[in-house]
Every structure is written in C-alpha cells, then in structure tokens.
C-alpha cells in the first residue's frame with residue numbers, strides 16, 4: 001500500500017473531516033465509489049431501487065458534522081426476508097443497535113477480548129482509517145469500528161485481503177462479543 005502526495009484526499013465539504021483516499025477510488029461518475037471510507041457513520045441497511053436494480057444499501061454520514069454523504073452497497077440482490085430475524089446485537093455500553101441477527105455470518109472469530117462475530121453489515125458504527133495488520137490468517141487491510149453513540153471500540157472491518165481463501169471476509173464486519181449484548 002502506497003499513498004503519494006499526488007493522490008487527492010477527499011474530505012467533507014462541510015467540516016473538512018477526511019473521508020477517503022485518492023488511491024481507494026474505484027469508479028467515478030456522478031458519485032465516486034471507494035474501496036474504503038473513513039470517519040463516516042454507517043446507517044442501518046435498507047432496500048433501495050437504483051437505476052441498476054434493487055440493492056440493499058446503507059446511508060453514510062460524516063462522523064463529525066452528521067452531513068449525509070452517500071451510501072454503501074451492502075448486498076447487490078433482492079432481500080426477500082428483510083424482516084429482521086432476532087436477536088439484535090447492541091452496544092453493551094449504550095444500547096446503540098449495531099447488527100441484525102440475519103446479517104450474522106459466523107461466530108467463530110477471535111479478538112483480543114475473546115470471541116467475535118462476523119456480520120454482513122453493521123449500523124450506527126464509525127469507520128476509522130484503514131491500515132495493514134498481520135492477523136492469525138495473514139496480512140489484511142482493516143479499519144477499526146467504533147460505536148457512533150459512545151465511541152467504544154467494537155471490532156474491525158475487513159477492507160482488503162491478500163489471500164484468495166480470505167477473500168470472503170472483504171467488506172464484512174467483526175464485532176467483539178464482549179462489547180455487545182443480544183436483544184431478543
């Protein structure tokens with residue numbers, strides 16, 4: 001990963017909060033698509049009809065000023081069972097809802113604090129800047145995740161993996177079990 005000074009840094013027009021790196025730009029058009037955005041808050045997922053079809057998306061807000069900035073693609077297909085399956089996973093500190101039971105991918109992750117869960121999507125979380133980290137399964141580019149309400153560190157998001165076997169983790173969220181409570 002290399003970032004040169006020539007790469008533009010995209011910041012919030014409102015408050016100058018840095019949002020995305022030029023070398024994360026994947027596609028540009030009316031809206032820019034990035035591999036990763038930082039200092040943003042992710043909203044809950046929702047179904048939205050876009051020109052290219054029906055998508056599951058989540059709105060993105062600036063973590064500093066709250067300005068609505070765009071959206072994140074969660075899933076690129078029709079969610080027929082979007083009625084959420086319990087439990088709901090919330091922040092243990094402040095009860096901010098973080099993830100839905102039907103977004104749970106795996107409960108077999110390990111964090112410093114112990115067991116961690118992997119989800120397709122997490123809401124009401126702030127994404128930090130990405131960085132490279134050697135995990136048990138090799139080198140990954142990840143971003144830390146914080147609660148949008150109390151600021152507690154909750155886990156991380158996999159931004160990029162470098163091993164084909166790890167690819168399924170990309171774009172997914174790992175939340176530490178100890179930091180959450182399950183609400184039924």
Ligand SMILES: [Zn+2]
Nearest residue numbers: 012015062065
């Ligand atoms: Zn802002």
Ligand SMILES: [Zn+2]
Nearest residue numbers: 091094147150
């Ligand atoms: Zn919280």
